[in-house]
Amino acid sequence: GQQVMQIPQYQHVQEGEDFTTYCNSSTTLSNIQWYKQRPGGHPVFLIQLVKSGEVKKQKRLTFQFGEAKKNSSLHITATQTTDVGTYFCAGRGDGGSQGNLIFGKGTKLSVKP
Amino acid sequence: ETGVTQTPRHLVMGMTNKKSLKCEQHLGHNAMYWYKQSAKKPLELMFVYSLEERVENNSVPSRFSPECPNSSHLFLHLHTLQPEDSALYLCASSQKNRAFSYNEQFFGPGTRLTVL
Numbered sequence: 001g002q003q004v005m006q007i008p009q010y011q012h013v014q015e016g017e018d019f020t021t022y023c024n025s026s027t028t029l030s031n032i033q034w035y036k037q038r039p040g041g042h043p044v045f046l047i048q049l050v051k052s053g054e055v056k057k058q059k060r061l062t063f064q065f066g067e068a069k070k071n072s073s074l075h076i077t078a079t080q081t082t083d084v085g086t087y088f089c090a091g092r093g094d095g096g097s098q099g100n101l102i103f104g105k106g107t108k109l110s111v112k113p
Numbered sequence: 114e115t116g117v118t119q120t121p122r123h124l125v126m127g128m129t130n131k132k133s134l135k136c137e138q139h140l141g142h143n144a145m146y147w148y149k150q151s152a153k154k155p156l157e158l159m160f161v162y163s164l165e166e167r168v169e170n171n172s173v174p175s176r177f178s179p180e181c182p183n184s185s186h187l188f189l190h191l192h193t194l195q196p197e198d199s200a201l202y203l204c205a206s207s208q209k210n211r212a213f214s215y216n217e218q219f220f221g222p223g224t225r226l227t228v229l
Contacts, residue, residue: 041222044220
């Protein structure tokens with residue numbers, strides 16, 4: 001079945017450093033979504049990418065969708081303590097399974113002030 | 114607040130108990146989901162209710178039984194659970210459009226379940 005792999009599992013950075021998490025799918029995706037879950041909280045939607053090669057920015061966050069629509073990345077510039085949490089990618093396959101989301105394991109980001 | 118509420122927020126139950134988790138969405142969405150989140154696994158989709166259809170993950174044990182009486186309410190009935198079922202159970206909702214694609218999912222706060 002479809003799998004979504006996400007690396008790294010953990011990332012510890014100094015405040016001000018950059019951070020990147022990568023997501024790879026075993027199959028082509030129709031779209032990919034990114035979520036953030038704060039400690040003790042629930043996943044909150046950040047963004048959806050649909051087009052091959054698409055790049056979207058939200059302030060210090062840059063999201064990319066690969067040309068083959070099988071991989072994606074989230075890059076945070078100059079991390080802040082408010083960026084702490086677990087970042088999940090979630091891919092939706094092309095056809096089948098009624099388009100249900102498959103979540104990666106997430107990357108847990110900690111930021112040292 | 115995301116517009117999706119879950120009760121109870123915390124639940125401790127024995128293996129012989131029967132309990133139910135409740136989810137309610139106030140967003141007018143037409144699809145609702147149950148996910149299981151445990152420490153060492155990614156978010157696992159358990160059940161989807163969309164336009165009165167039910168889709169389930171075949172790996173979910175029969176001791177979990179969903180019920181969706183209408184588009185705003187979703188229940189998860191629990192019966193003779195095992196300690197390994199202890200996890201955070203998250204409900205989510207989304208809007209399925211005519212192109213059979215789904216928009217973003219809105220998650221509830223979750224129910225932290227502990228099975229003794």
